[in-house]
Amino acid sequence: MMREVFTTGVECDLGCQYCFASWGKYTPPLHIAKFSKSTASLVIPACDSEIQSFIYLLENNKFIFPNNTTGRIVITLSTKTILSEKTIMLLSDLNKLLKEQYNGFLKIGVSIPTISMAKELEPKAAPPLLRLKNLSLLKESGIIGYAIIKPILPFLPKNEFIDLSNILYNEGVKYVLIGQLYVDRNTPFFQKYIERKFEVKQRQVLWLPNKPVWDYVSDQDIEALLIQELENKSVKVFQSDIAFVNFLVNGN
Ligand code: SF4
Numbered sequence: 001m002m003r004e005v006f007t008t009g010v011e012c013d014l015g016c017q018y019c020f021a022s023w024g025k026y027t028p029p030l031h032i033a034k035f036s037k038s039t040a041s042l043v044i045p046a047c048d049s050e051i052q053s054f055i056y057l058l059e060n061n062k063f064i065f066p067n068n069t070t071g072r073i074v075i076t077l078s079t080k081t082i083l084s085e086k087t088i089m090l091l092s093d094l095n096k097l098l099k100e101q102y103n104g105f106l107k108i109g110v111s112i113p114t115i116s117m118a119k120e121l122e123p124k125a126a127p128p129l130l131r132l133k134n135l136s137l138l139k140e141s142g143i144i145g146y147a148i149i150k151p152i153l154p155f156l157p158k159n160e161f162i163d164l165s166n167i168l169y170n171e172g173v174k175y176v177l178i179g180q181l182y183v184d185r186n187t188p189f190f191q192k193y194i195e196r197k198f199e200v201k202q203r204q205v206l207w208l209p210n211k212p213v214w215d216y217v218s219d220q221d222i223e224a225l226l227i228q229e230l231e232n233k234s235v236k237v238f239q240s241d242i243a244f245v246n247f248l249v250n251g252n
Helices: 032-037 048-059 085-102 133-140 158-170 188-194 220-231 241-250
Strands: 003-007 042-045 074-079 105-111 144-149 175-178 181-183 201-204 213-217 236-238
Touching (some): 003 032, 042 048, 048 085, 105 241, 133 144, 158 220, 236 241
Parallel strands (some): 003 042, 042 074, 105 144
Antiparallel strands (some): 181 213
16 A cells, blocks of 8 residues: 655644654655645545644645545544534545545544643643544544554653553543654753653654654553553554554455
């Protein structure tokens, strides 16, 4: 499955402190206007809260599907806001269109990396537990909904990950996408929470156009704990979006 990442290019104003999309060295992926020329089978507007600008494009008929694609089109969106009924209706129509005409589907992640520090780290996002209410509305509308614990914040107490997995299980979440924390040494976030406290490693970010090498932090113990807590409750955990889509398409 060929994967391309698109963005609407609209700046997000939710102000999450760990957001790499606000870094000076971040180069946005392809602009969504190029989507109509794409032969990608998997399309991901990159940013969490681009969901609203994506809806704007849909409402104003400015989102144009490739007219010669024979492949499957899967669209992934994610949010830290509370989706309105109107937004869910539009997304539901998009999901139906993808299913009927493009052998694909829409999936929407509710992003919830922390509960205890949400006010500090995600100042303008909806309260975490309210975000999860989106999931029942998405389910009623036939859209695949799931939770995202990404980035995994290594400075949270371990108990918070156990609490999070219990909350997600109690909300009926079936799928969780997890991921490590990219960091920029020049941000106040890095200096306050990461510097001299955690080992910083490097990896190439393959889904960005210039494939930059970025610093990241991962805590194997927390990841293992989170995976174990969720899998013990029969919640399926994915460490990459492409693995998640492959599972939904092929069942493995
Ligand atoms: S919602 Fe997403 S894109 Fe917006 S600031 Fe937060 S992490 Fe960044």
